[in-house]
Amino acid sequence: MGKLFGVILTIIALVSAYPIVTHKYVQPEDISTHGHAIDEQLSDTMAESGFAFLGSQLLLAFFVWKFSERKAGAKISNIPGGAKLMVVAAFILIGTEVLALGVLGQKAWANVYFTAPKPDAMQVQAQAGQFAFYFRYSGPDGKFGAIHPDKIDEGNQNFFGLDPANDVESRDDIVSGELAIPVNREIQLLMHAKDVGHSFYVRELRIQQDFVPGLDLSVHFTATKTGKYEIVCTQLCGLGHYNMKAYLNVLSQEDFEKWTKQKISEQ
Amino acid sequence: MAEASVQQAHVHAPPESFIRKNVFSLDHKTIGKQYYGLALVAVFTGMALSWLMRFHLAWPNAKIAGLELLSKAGAPGGVITPEYYLSLLTMHGTLMVFFVLTNAPFAGFGNYFLPIQIGAEDMAFPRFNMMSFWVTFVAFLVLFTAFFIPDGPPTSGWTAYAPLSAVGSDAGPGLGWGQNLWAISISLFCIGQLLGSLNFISTTLDLRAKGMTLMRMPICTWAWFITSCIGLLAFAVLLPACLLLILDRMAGTSFFIPAGLVLSDRLQNHAGGSPLLWQHLFWFFGHPEVYIAILPAMGIVSHVLITSMRKPLLSAKVIIYSMMSIGFLSWMVWGHHMFVSGMNPFSSLLFSFPTLTITIPATIMTLIWLGSLYGANLQITSASLFALGFVSMFVSGGVSGFFLAQPSIDIYLHATYFVVGHFHMVMGVAAIFGILSGTYFWFPKMSGRMMNETLGKLHFWITFVGTYCIFMPFHYLGMAGNVRRYSSFVDDFMAPLLPLHKFITIAALITGAGQFIFLYNLIHSRFRGKPAPQNPWNGTSLEWSIPSPPPWNNFGGKHPVVYHDSYQYGLKGSKGDYVMQDSPEQIVTE
Numbered sequence: 079m080g081k082l083f084g085v086i087l088t089i090i091a092l093v094s095a096y097p098i099v100t101h102k103y104v105q106p107e108d109i110s111t112h113g114h115a116i117d118e119q120l121s122d123t124m125a126e127s128g129f130a131f132l133g134s135q136l137l138l139a140f141f142v143w144k145f146s147e148r149k150a151g152a153k154i155s156n157i158p159g160g161a162k163l164m165v166v167a168a169f170i171l172i173g174t175e176v177l178a179l180g181v182l183g184q185k186a187w188a189n190v191y192f193t194a195p196k197p198d199a200m201q202v203q204a205q206a207g208q209f210a211f212y213f214r215y216s217g218p219d220g221k222f223g224a225i226h227p228d229k230i231d232e233g234n235q236n237f238f239g240l241d242p243a244n245d246v247e248s249r250d251d252i253v254s255g256e257l258a259i260p261v262n263r264e265i266q267l268l269m270h271a272k273d274v275g276h277s278f279y280v281r282e283l284r285i286q287q288d289f290v291p292g293l294d295l296s297v298h299f300t301a302t303k304t305g306k307y308e309i310v311c312t313q314l315c316g317l318g319h320y321n322m323k324a325y326l327n328v329l330s331q332e333d334f335e336k337w338t339k340q341k342i343s344e345q
Numbered sequence: 346m347a348e349a350s351v352q353q354a355h356v357h358a359p360p361e362s363f364i365r366k367n368v369f370s371l372d373h374k375t376i377g378k379q380y381y382g383l384a385l386v387a388v389f390t391g392m393a394l395s396w397l398m399r400f401h402l403a404w405p406n407a408k409i410a411g412l413e414l415l416s417k418a419g420a421p422g423g424v425i426t427p428e429y430y431l432s433l434l435t436m437h438g439t440l441m442v443f444f445v446l447t448n449a450p451f452a453g454f455g456n457y458f459l460p461i462q463i464g465a466e467d468m469a470f471p472r473f474n475m476m477s478f479w480v481t482f483v484a485f486l487v488l489f490t491a492f493f494i495p496d497g498p499p500t501s502g503w504t505a506y507a508p509l510s511a512v513g514s515d516a517g518p519g520l521g522w523g524q525n526l527w528a529i530s531i532s533l534f535c536i537g538q539l540l541g542s543l544n545f546i547s548t549t550l551d552l553r554a555k556g557m558t559l560m561r562m563p564i565c566t567w568a569w570f571i572t573s574c575i576g577l578l579a580f581a582v583l584l585p586a587c588l589l590l591i592l593d594r595m596a597g598t599s600f601f602i603p604a605g606l607v608l609s610d611r612l613q614n615h616a617g618g619s620p621l622l623w624q625h626l627f628w629f630f631g632h633p634e635v636y637i638a639i640l641p642a643m644g645i646v647s648h649v650l651i652t653s654m655r656k657p658l659l660s661a662k663v664i665i666y667s668m669m670s671i672g673f674l675s676w677m678v679w680g681h682h683m684f685v686s687g688m689n690p691f692s693s694l695l696f697s698f699p700t701l702t703i704t705i706p707a708t709i710m711t712l713i714w715l716g717s718l719y720g721a722n723l724q725i726t727s728a729s730l731f732a733l734g735f736v737s738m739f740v741s742g743g744v745s746g747f748f749l750a751q752p753s754i755d756i757y758l759h760a761t762y763f764v765v766g767h768f769h770m771v772m773g774v775a776a777i778f779g780i781l782s783g784t785y786f787w788f789p790k791m792s793g794r795m796m797n798e799t800l801g802k803l804h805f806w807i808t809f810v811g812t813y814c815i816f817m818p819f820h821y822l823g824m825a826g827n828v829r830r831y832s833s834f835v836d837d838f839m840a841p842l843l844p845l846h847k848f849i850t851i852a853a854l855i856t857g858a859g860q861f862i863f864l865y866n867l868i869h870s871r872f873r874g875k876p877a878p879q880n881p882w883n884g885t886s887l888e889w890s891i892p893s894p895p896p897w898n899n900f901g902g903k904h905p906v907v908y909h910d911s912y913q914y915g916l917k918g919s920k921g922d923y924v925m926q927d928s929p930e931q932i933v934t935e
Contacts, residue, residue, distance in 0.1 A: 079725040079802065086810065087737060094741075094817045103845075104819035106756060106838070116753050123754060127744040134740045137715055143734060145654075146723035154656045155720030161660035164712035171710045176701040179751060184694055186753035191690035200489065208517070208608070227605035228612050233494060237605075245694040273608045274509040274516060276684070277760065279827040286756050290620055290687040291508055292603020308838055312760035312828050314502045316517040317428035317510060320831035 080146025084139040091135035095128060106282050109303040109328070113284035115186035126175050137263040190285075195298035199264040202257065205238055206289040207272030209318030211309060213239040215252040217342070223248020229274065252341045257309060259301060262333035266298040277313035280326050288313050293328070301328040359897040369479070371471035372896065376478050377457030378791065380448050383478075383485060388777075389442035389864070390489075392857050394437040401425040403843075403850035405833040421496055428518045430832035431500035435519075438503030439527065441773065442634065443534050444485055449575070449780045450641035452481070452541050455569040459545060460890045462566045464554025464905040464927075466898045469547035477540035478766060484533035491526040499523040502830065504631070507623040508602030511593040512615070515608040528586070528591045535584035538576050545573035554887075556907035561660070561926070563886045563911040564651075568644025569667045572637050572638045572670045578676075579633040580655075586626035590631070591619070624686055635772045636675045639739075640668055642779020643710065646732040652884045653729035654721035655922055657912040659713050667713075668708035674703045676929035684752040685759050693752040700750035707743055711736065713743060726882075727801025731782035734809045735775050741813075742771025745820055760830075763823020766816050776813045781863070782810070789881045793894045794874030802868040803860060811856025818845050885925050886911050 097103055108117055157163070202216040203222060204321045216222045221298035240248040259265050269278065271340035278297070279286040287297045311322035329337060347893060360366045408423035419429030419593055456474065460467055499520035501510040505527065514521030549570045553562070562570075589600040593612040597614070601623045604616035610727045647664055651657055657663060680688060680696030714736050723729065745767040748754050758764065780805075787798050801866060827834075827842050834840055880889040888895075905927045916932055918924035924932055 079730075080723060083725070083730065083733060086806075090737075090810070090813050094813065095822050098824075100726070103825040103842075105824060105826060115526065116757055119751065120754050123748050123751065127747045130747075132742065134711060134715065138718070138733065138737055138740075141715060141718035142723065145718055145721045148722045152722050153720075154722055156656075156659065157716045157719035159522050161461070161713060161716075162665050164659060164716045165709050167594075168705055168712055172705045175747070176698075176704070179747065180698055183753055184697075187690070187693065187751075187756075190606070190756065191693075194477040222646055225605075227607050230607045230612075243384060247883055273606050274512070275506055279760070279828065283759070284757055286685050286759050288686050291606055291689050292618070292620065295687045310828055314431070314506065314521075314830045317426075317431065317500065317848045319431070320833055321835055323835075333665060341656045 080142050084143030087135055087139040088097075091132055091139070091238070095132060098124065098128065105284075107303075108284060109282045109301050109305070109307070110284050111302060112186075112189040114285045115189050116303030119183045120187045122183075123179055126179070129176075130171075131179075163211055190297070190299075195266040195296075196264050196301070199266040199327040200259070201268060201296055202265045203238075203268040203270060203276060204257070204261070206268045206273055206276035206278070206311065206322075207237070207316075208274065208316050209311070209322040210255070211257070211276075211278075211311075211322070211324040213254050213324075214256045215254070215338070215341075217252050219247060219250055221247040223251050225270065227272075250342070250345070252338070252345065254341060256325045257326050258329055258334060258337050260331050261301055261304050261328050262302045263331075264298055266296055269297070269310055270297045274315050275313045276311045276315050278309060280307055280309050282307045283326070286312060292301040301326070304328045328339070357623060369475060371467070371475050372868050372897070373456050373460050373468045373471070374791075374899075375380075377455070379478050380456060381453035383452055383482060384445045384449035384780075384933045385864075387440045387448070387485065389860070391440040392701065392742040392860065394433045394440070395458060396820070396854060396857055397546040398430060398433050398437065399850040399853045401430060401479040401832065402834075403847040414495065415492065418495075418854075426831070427832040428500055429497065431830070432498035432519050432523070433500070434830060435499045436488070436832070439488060440532070442486075442503055443531065443639070443675055444481075446772065446776050447538065447634070448481065448578075450645065450776060450783065451569060451637060452477070452538070452785065454565075454780075454783050455545060455572070455890070456541075458787065458888055459566055459569050460548060460552065461895060461899050462563050462885050462886050463524075463549060463552060463557050463890070464900065464907060465552035466900065467549060468544045470544050473540045474544050477537045477544065480533050480540070481537035484530045484537060487533065488530035489527050491523045494526070494931060496521040496523045501527075505623075506627075506629060507558050507588070507618075507620045508603070508606060511590060511618075511623070512606065512608055512613055513594055513665050515613070518805065525591070525594060528587050528594065532584055532753060533588040534592070535580040535587065538580040539584070542573040542576040542580070543571055545746055546577065548724060554905045554907055560665075560909050561907055563644075564658075564661055564664055565641070565644030568668060571668050575633045575640070575672050575675060576637055579630045579637065583630035586623065586630070588625075590623070607745060610677055615686060621683075621686060621688060624683055624927075625679070628682045629676075631682065632679040633672075633843050635674040635768070636671055638772050638776045639779075641672065642735060642776040643668065645779045645783040645786075646735045647714070648886070649728050649732040649782050650717070651912045651914065652677045652786075652882050653726060653732070653913075655722045655724070656717070656721050656915040658717045661910075661912060664710055664713055667710045670706040671703060674699050674706070678703060681750055681755075684735050690752075697750055697752055701747070702906050704743065705740075705751075711740060724787065726785035727796065727798055728782050728807055728882075730802065730805040731778045731785065732811075733815070734805065735778040737809075738770050738775040738812070740780055741770075741817070742767055746771065754919050757826070758823055758828065760781035760828060761823035762819045762827045762829055764825060765829050766819025766924070769819065770812075770816045774816060780819060781805075784867070786882065786890070788870065789877030790888055790893045790895070792871050792874070793892075794872075795871050795877050795878050795881065796870040796874060797866050800862055804863045804866065807859030808856060811852055813850050814852035821845065844890065871932045883923055884922060885909075885913050885923050887926055890925055890927050
């Protein structure tokens with residue numbers, strides 16, 4: 079039965095690797111300026127992990143095939159090099175991998191988190207609440223009105239708790255259910271949670287960031303391709319979590335201006 | 346002298362009454378079996394819940410006969426609602442992580458075999474030991490009650506992230522009394538584990554037989570010892586975290602709830618708390634918990650493999666030091682669960698390095714297991730098959746850890762099925778393989794009867810192939826961006842992944858059904874199995890030096906004396922190719 083184990087494990091290892099090698103299930107096309115670094119890191123890791131996976135599984139399969147249920151009196155021996163070889167191999171193989179992936183790979187993280195947005199980045203505020211996203215633009219005055227949680231009234235479409243009667247800056251704020259942005263322009267997303275934790279995930283943008291109540295976070299990115307992409311919530315937020323989504327609408331500069339004008343006229 | 350007096354103090358007469366013998370027993374063997382039994386109830390419940398979830402994901406509108414009887418609100422007409430899906434998910438995770446993966450390999454087998462393997466008559470504190478089980482049992486009942494209350498079971502996941510878990514029923518169904526019961530249950534569970542861990546540590550350090558030096562202890566004894574050190578610290582953090590959560594929920598405090606939250610159109614009357622504090626406290630426990638589940642399995646698998654290979658590992662010391670390194674590093678990695686949580690991005694880098702580094706001792710262990718197979722004469726039994734399966738699963742789950750340890754890749758893969766595949770393989774299924782290996786190996790000792798090997802092997806093949814069919818595709822789904830914890834996939838990009846989900850569901854149903862072969866084998870063998878000899882696998886450690894099942898006081902009132910290291914195989918001994926630990930014979934080396 080040791081031989082059977084060897085055969086079945088070999089089949090399992092090869093079949094498991096097949097969809098990866100043939101790229102059957104992969105991330106969608108990247109539409110961000112920073113995403114290629116993440117993708118590169120992902121494929122490097124896939125190559126190294128794939129090697130470790132196939133190497134170990136095939137070795138396990140082979141050893142079990144060869145060294146199980148041997149004839150009575152078969153000589154018991156040890157692998158040349160013994161434990162020392164195993165320890166040294168682990169340090170060399172994994173140590174290199176840790177260094178390569180860990181040290182070099184930090185660049186991709188740094189691209190997203192350690193570079194400040196440019197001063198001319200367009201600010202958009204995103205608010206996540208059970209179970210919808212809303213987005214707010216500062217309008218012609220370039221300033222966001224203050225949020226008053228006690229004034230939030232979804233029935234009257236006051237999703238952000240604005241107070242236009244007393245707060246001049248909030249009067250021209252544009253509120254939208256979709257995130258419309260111009261292509262090739264840096265966006266700084268100011269993230270605000272209304273009730274519980276949520277998350278902002280756009281696969282094509284290679285961006286995932288939690289909304290944390292009480293903590294105003296921001297991420298910045300530049301989309302490089304026009305089109306509509308799904309924004310989904312990835313932090314468990316309650317019964318409607320599976321259905322909490324919005325659209326990212328990447329528009330050309332002209333289309334974005336048209337969109338803005340139309341929104342202002344609707345306010 | 347001091348050692349002898351300590352041992353004398355624990356000699357007590359066997360109990361007479363049924364209740365003292367079988368229910369409120371002080372005997373570590375009975376308590377070990379009670380933990381194992383509780384884990385068995387929990388694992389079949391947890392598996393049934395996963396069946397329901399998988400069925401719902403593949404066929405969202407299909408009616409499940411009889412489910413309405415369990416919850417009218419959760420499954421009207423037998424169709425699972427989105428909130429009930431979250432309840433199933435929360436209860437599945439909680440049952441499996443706490444009541445199965447902690448209870449069976451650590452508290453169950455550890456209780457039964459740790460004292461025997463070190464030559465002790467019982468645990469250091471038998472009353473604490475009994476209390477630890479019964480507190481855990483009450484914890485289980487409290488959690489289970491949540492299925493039957495009008496509010497329904499909790500819906501915030503096994504991680505119970507605040508403020509969803511902290512603000513009460515305004516946040517949705519299951520977050521009222523359901524969540525209260527969860528927090529109370531886990532608090533009780535922590536108390537049980539703290540008592541148990543203290544007991545394991547004291548027993549290992551104080552009650553070892555003459556000649557049983559620390560380095561002569563079997564590897565699984567070491568694993569339980571290291572695990573109990575981790576457990577003592579980890580549950581000591583989760584307990585206060587749960588108590589603070591209870592205070593937030595019931596006493597109006599705001600440890601985890603900031604100001605200005607609006608839920609159900611109501612401004613919440615809380616201010617000043619931090620949701621990230623919960624995440625830090627939870628994962629400070631949560632990551633070491635992974636090792637609480639996997640280290641005992643590593644110990645059991647090493648023990649079983651050595652006996653089956655008829656030769657010692659290349660180095661038992663290296664395995665023990667690797668387990669210690671893993672235990673030590675496990676305290677420095679919790680932040681890798683929080684890369685995208687809004688935690689300072691610099692700390693992500695600091696958490697990433699120890700996470701990647703922990704793969705070094707894990708790889709050393711894997712290579713030692715693999716390298717030791719070279720030149721062995723491996724006996725294929727149900728126990729050794731599951732031990733080999735463990736090594737395979739541990740590698741498969743381990744390599745996906747490389748991805749998630751890197752914050753940049755985690756941006757894309759966080760909260761996808763990739764993560765679900767990773768932890769199910771590396772801590773879930775691998776640990777279960779360890780438990781099953783231990784069960785087939787030690788059942789003869791525990792019950793005095795052999796299990797059926799043909800059924801055991803059939804069980805192995807279904808489980809081994811089945812778990813790969815279930816959990817490998819999870820990684821593919823994650824690569825394609827399939828988000829976890831969704832009750833159905835209404836988003837455009839996830840719809841094309843449904844065929845793969847259906848495949849997984851079918852695999853899960855078949856693999857789950859295969860577990861009933863194990864259950865049948867377990868129960869049938871308990872009563873009808875062939876009588877087991879004292880040492881059916883020709884093992885060397887002390888559990889094989891006493892009758893099956895062991896008598897009261899384990900060694901019949903005698904104090905065993907240990908002469909050898911734990912694994913003297915591949916030798917010429919008077920009994921064959923091995924020399925037992927308590928055998929005074931000289932070891933002849935060729």
